[in-house]
Amino acid sequence: MSRQETKTDVILIGAGIMSATLGMLLKELDPNLQITVFEKLASAGEESSNEWNNAGTGHAALCELNYTVEKPDGSVDIKKALEINEQFQVSLQFWSYLVNNQVLHNPEDFIMPLPHMSLVLGEKNVDFLQKRFEAMVRNPLFEGMEFSKDPEKLKEWIPLIMQNRDYKAPIAATKMDSGTDVNFGALTRLLFANLAKKDVGIHYKHSVNDLKRTADGHWEVKVQNLDSGITETHSAKFVFVGGGGGSLHLLQKSGIPEGKHMGGFPVSGIFLVCKNPDIVAKHHAKVYGKAKVGAPPMSVPHLDTRFIDNKKSLLFGPFAGFSPKFLKTGSMFDLISSVKPDNLFTMLAAGAKNMSLTSYLIQQLMLSKEKRIEELREFIPNAKADDWDLIVAGQRVQVIKDTEAGGKGTLQFGTEVVTAADGSIAALLGASPGASTAVHVMLEVIRKCFPEQIPEWESKLKEMIPSYGIPLKENPKLLHEVHTLTAQTLRLSEKKPIYN
Numbered sequence: 001m002s003r004q005e006t007k008t009d010v011i012l013i014g015a016g017i018m019s020a021t022l023g024m025l026l027k028e029l030d031p032n033l034q035i036t037v038f039e040k041l042a043s044a045g046e047e048s049s050n051e052w053n054n055a056g057t058g059h060a061a062l063c064e065l066n067y068t069v070e071k072p073d074g075s076v077d078i079k080k081a082l083e084i085n086e087q088f089q090v091s092l093q094f095w096s097y098l099v100n101n102q103v104l105h106n107p108e109d110f111i112m113p114l115p116h117m118s119l120v121l122g123e124k125n126v127d128f129l130q131k132r133f134e135a136m137v138r139n140p141l142f143e144g145m146e147f148s149k150d151p152e153k154l155k156e157w158i159p160l161i162m163q164n165r166d167y168k169a170p171i172a173a174t175k176m177d178s179g180t181d182v183n184f185g186a187l188t189r190l191l192f193a194n195l196a197k198k199d200v201g202i203h204y205k206h207s208v209n210d211l212k213r214t215a216d217g218h219w220e221v222k223v224q225n226l227d228s229g230i231t232e233t234h235s236a237k238f239v240f241v242g243g244g245g246g247s248l249h250l251l252q253k254s255g256i257p258e259g260k261h262m263g264g265f266p267v268s269g270i271f272l273v274c275k276n277p278d279i280v281a282k283h284h285a286k287v288y289g290k291a292k293v294g295a296p297p298m299s300v301p302h303l304d305t306r307f308i309d310n311k312k313s314l315l316f317g318p319f320a321g322f323s324p325k326f327l328k329t330g331s332m333f334d335l336i337s338s339v340k341p342d343n344l345f346t347m348l349a350a351g352a353k354n355m356s357l358t359s360y361l362i363q364q365l366m367l368s369k370e371k372r373i374e375e376l377r378e379f380i381p382n383a384k385a386d387d388w389d390l391i392v393a394g395q396r397v398q399v400i401k402d403t404e405a406g407g408k409g410t411l412q413f414g415t416e417v418v419t420a421a422d423g424s425i426a427a428l429l430g431a432s433p434g435a436s437t438a439v440h441v442m443l444e445v446i447r448k449c450f451p452e453q454i455p456e457w458e459s460k461l462k463e464m465i466p467s468y469g470i471p472l473k474e475n476p477k478l479l480h481e482v483h484t485l486t487a488q489t490l491r492l493s494e495k496k497p498i499y500n
């Protein structure tokens with residue numbers, strides 16, 4: 001059996017939005033870096049980053065109620081919302097840089113302006129939303145947010161949701177016109193197409209099966225060419241494990257101590273997609289509600305206008321579900337094979353702690369279409385099952401680890417970058433807020449893994465991201481400049497023709 005052997009500066013495992021973003025950042029910072037990508041599927045952006053596998057929300061905390069918490073004294077803590085908004089501003093700036101430098105040509109191919117709204121029912125929730133609005137609108141990052149509990153106003157904002165509604169229960173919404181719908185699948189494909197032009201070697205149908213550190217501190221990666229069946233050996237000074245749900249297994253194979261005592265718990269997503277164009281045309285927003293009691297934060301229901309394949313669509317969900325697979329195209333043995341001697345007790349503790357979550361997910365998975373339509377009716381009171389189809393979205397593998405606050409086996413709902421102490425390998429685990437914050441997260445990888453190059457790269461970083469290293473919430477002038485720049489370049493403030 002013949003073996004191909006190559007040596008390169010950087011290996012990126014997986015062709016999702018994370019590897020695409022890291023590859024593009026690195027190539028802009030040092031065009032001479034040699035980068036090789038291995039992806040087991042036939043093309044880029046086919047797993048979670050695919051437009052049909054995620055909700056396409058440009059998460060900027062403009063509408064997601066789970067990013068703000070009501071404290072025991074009744075006040076609303078918006079710290080996490082501020083962080084996420086700052087992180088999204090970083091993505092917007094980098095994408096603007098890529099448009100200005102003709103790496104990306106038409107912003108409409110991957111980002112569209114779309115109002116983001118939060119919608120609640122019932123007196124207690126209305127009070128919470130009002131307090132949340134008052135806490136947020138004072139901050140420059142959320143300037144322009146509107147609040148209303150007037151049904152007439154809400155009819156203007158969300159006619160489809162207000163049609164045939166019984167007005168007995170108090171209702172309220174907030175609206176931010178500066179929200180976005182992002183086609184992360186299209187963005188991933190565009191970035192990889194561009195990386196190919198920059199001499200990045202992209203190998204599809206190549207599955208990374210193993211990796212180990214060599215005596216000189218580099219990494220040797222065993223890659224199976226899925227067409228020929230041949231196992232190749234490639235080595236690099238730095239490896240990024242951007243395998244999405246596949247990252248945990250690869251991190252475990254790397255054997256780095258930082259990857260020990262960690263596990264993963266997969267949560268699948270299901271959406272209802274509307275097939276009636278008359279209904280699709282009546283809605284123009286992302287409207288986020290409140291998560292049901294016992295539901296994990298990623299299953300907050302929302303009714304979303306989407307722009308996919310030059311067409312306006314309407315999606316509702318996600319309904320959470322359970323599948324032992326870590327990738328949509330993964331194996332039924334993914335969960336069980338991720339249990340290792342070092343994480344056994346962490347996983348057992350997580351299992352014991354999250355019995356109610358597991359039964360919630362199984363119960364969600366068993367829901368009939370009619371039951372799902374009943375949940376949709378909380379948003380569209382007269383929704384009819386015939387107008388909607390079910391589609392299976394991506395898998396999100398939530399990180400399980402031992403934490404001081406939560407103890408052994410605590411389920412995390414965020415994103416974790418795990419890096420070796422020498423910065424020679426980094427892996428991305430978790431999936432929230434996800435693709436929207438890819439640029440911020442990949443800058444974190446660069447900061448941890450390329451510390452010696454940062455001083456040399458700093459001016460380029462500032463050219464790409466004018467707010468690099470500066471908190472925008474404390475700099476309203478810079479924030480205003482950044483908003484103006486990104487809105488103009490990405491054409492987010494223009495009233496665009498809405499296609500159907």
Ligand SMILES: Cc1cc2nc3c(=O)[nH]c(=O)nc-3n(C[C@H](O)[C@H](O)[C@H](O)COP(=O)(O)OP(=O)(O)OC[C@H]3O[C@@H](n4cnc5c(N)ncnc54)[C@H](O)[C@@H]3O)c2cc1C
Nearest residue numbers: 014016017018040047048049055057208244246269434436
């Ligand atoms: C239901 C759902 C809704 C979501 N909604 C949003 C949203 O509204 N907004 C948002 O910002 N984010 C959202 N996300 C999260 C977002 O989709 C992910 O955070 C993001 O796509 C992850 O990108 P990635 O590059 O890490 O992984 P992926 O896109 O999954 O890419 C990983 C790639 O690695 C490949 N791979 C894996 N193992 C190997 C291996 N051994 N060898 C070679 N290749 C391998 C896979 O085939 C895949 O192509 C959502 C996710 C889900 C599931």
